[in-house]
Amino acid sequence: MKYFEANSPYARDIAAVIHPHTHLRRHLETGPEIINRGQGIFVHDEQGRQFLDAAAGLWCASLGFGNERLARVAYEAMKNLGYYQIFRHTSNAAAIELSERLLALAPCPMSKVLLQCSGSEANDTAAKLVWYYWDAVGKPEKRKIISRRGSYHGSTTVGVCLTGKPEFHAGFGLPFPGFLYTDMPYYYRHHVEGESEEEFSTRLAASLEKLILEEGPETIGAFWADPVVGGSGAVLPPKGYFEKVQAVLRKYDILFVADEVICGFGRTGNMWGSQTFGITPDILTCAKALSAAMQPISAVLINERIFEGMLIQSDRNGRFVHGYTYAGHPVAAAVALETLRIYDEIDMIGHVKAVEPLFLDSLGALAEHPLVGDVSGCGLIAGIEVVADKRSREMFPASVGLPAKLEANALKHGLILRHVGNRLAFSPALIITPEEIRDLAGRVKALLDDTLVELG
CATH class of the missing domain: 3.90.1150.10 (Aspartate Aminotransferase, domain 1)
Incomplete structure (x- = not known):
């Protein structure tokens, strides 16, 4: 077979590459x-x-x-400043302008942007910020995070814990304690005979509230949701779902983190899935279409409430101790900015x-x-x-x-x-x-x- 011809790309791949989400032994037989x-x-x-x-x-x-236009932007950016970090008061023009642009595009008032390198990193970081915030305001016991069964939120260790799919946990000893899962809003598959979408949403909101009360509202820090559940095959929320869920979260002072990694930048017919489905998040994560996939970049948008907590912690601990080497990368940020310009132009x-x-x-x-x-x-x-x-x-x-x-x-x-x-x-x-x-x-x-x- 062609896969095993000496020095063919297929044979070289088998010899050298591990492929994510792949049956590894079968790959040795079939090749890429x-x-x-x-x-x-x-x-x-x-x-x-x-x-x-x-x-x-x-x-x-x-x-x-x-996309030749984005390729040219990347080339020019790399010639001018191929890399620099944004640690310790350092910045670059592209990172500044991109952050400003994201705040202007946000689906609800947001205060600051933390640039990262992938959707998984963005969700991982957002979880840290949830814990950071509650510790800052004197409620460190609010550490538990609720996501939905069937959801996917990343492949970092915390991202996998947020993910409500057992196959992502198997063999890794995950999830860690403190990650909880409520019902997936999958009306077609999980509604009972004669139940309307609104009634289904009411039942799921009641189930969420029951979970919160059983665990103790004082221990729940955040609820995680992607507007459309991509990890289960693009499952749309039923009518009234997010309205009812957000009412429960407000009742018990639980933060809402919107995972817009898939839905952001037009996928649902609006700039954000949060706009399409009436979500007002405290934290929003985005990636993927931010750079049209041409550069690895993501962002975490936070509201003023979260930022005030970060200021308290920075005062307390001397600095905000978090960051990635390539966060705010000038080339990735420049490509993302140009991507947003293209979206506007066309x-x-x-x-x-x-x-x-x-x-x-x-x-x-x-x-x-x-x-x-x-x-x-x-x-x-x-x-x-x-x-x-x-x-x-x-x-x-x-x-x-x-x-x-x-x-x-x-x-x-x-x-x-x-x-x-x-x-x-x-x-x-x-x-x-x-x-x-x-x-x-x-x-x-x-x-x-x-x-x-x-x-x-």
Whole structure:
């Protein structure tokens, strides 16, 4: 096989590279799919085959897979100041301007920005700030953090603890004590017969309050939520959910951290998922589309309440002892700034709103397919639930190997998508055109048809 030809990139990969979220032993037998070129929403592999990437990489390539303008900005920034840190009163122009821009874009009044290098780092840092704040105001016992089952918030140690998916914990001895999980707002999968979305939301808010009371409100520091649950395949919140949840949090003085790593910068049809779903966070984390995935950068936005606590701690301890070597990197910050300028120039939010109906209607039409139980989405993010039985919502057993069949049939039709168990998630580059949306939907129908035949 080609993978084992001497000095081939496939053999070299097997010999040297560990791949995240990969069956490591199987990889030694199959080798990688090597992507060597990309433009717009398409990528090409080592053999020259073209694929429509319906996931924008890892939800992040908002401007597609090649952008000469951002490449030039990175080049000029690197020539001028290839690196400098922002520790101990030092700064750089790009970090300053980017922070100002993010505060201007924030979905609610925010006070300061802490630049980081990845979404995982941003969420990890936000957790530290929650603990830092409560210690500052004399309530260090408020350390427990509640997130949702089925959510994903990063791959750092704390990020994995925030993540409500047991497969991320297995083998690592995680989560640490103090991380709690409440119900995922997955109406299609978890509502009871005859229960409306509003009633489902009321039940989940009551369940959250019950958990808080059982644990002790005086021990709960924060609630973590992504506006759309990306980690479970783009699950949208039911009607009234965040309104009811926030009322519970306010009642017990619990901070709200909005994980906007996936949803931020236009994905849901607004600049922030918080705007789409009526969330007013105390802390907001963002990454991915901040630089259109062209540079590793993220940010944590905090309100004045949190910053006042940080000032108290800085006075008490002599300084704010936290930071990453590459935080506020001048090249990454310059690329992120230019990305935000491009969004403005091409009216990215307006474009997403303009193509949203076609995107949702094209995928929504697949709800008639025998394998499809549900289709939901907003902006340019959507999920399709693949089921064995539409009436009962019964899922295929693991022995069927549904995810492998879906992935193989997608690749056969030149399509890269994200599947989470029996659910297909879609988050194409935000620049996708109407013609490309129709192309995408056609490929999805073809892969579903082929999978149906295989399943008999």
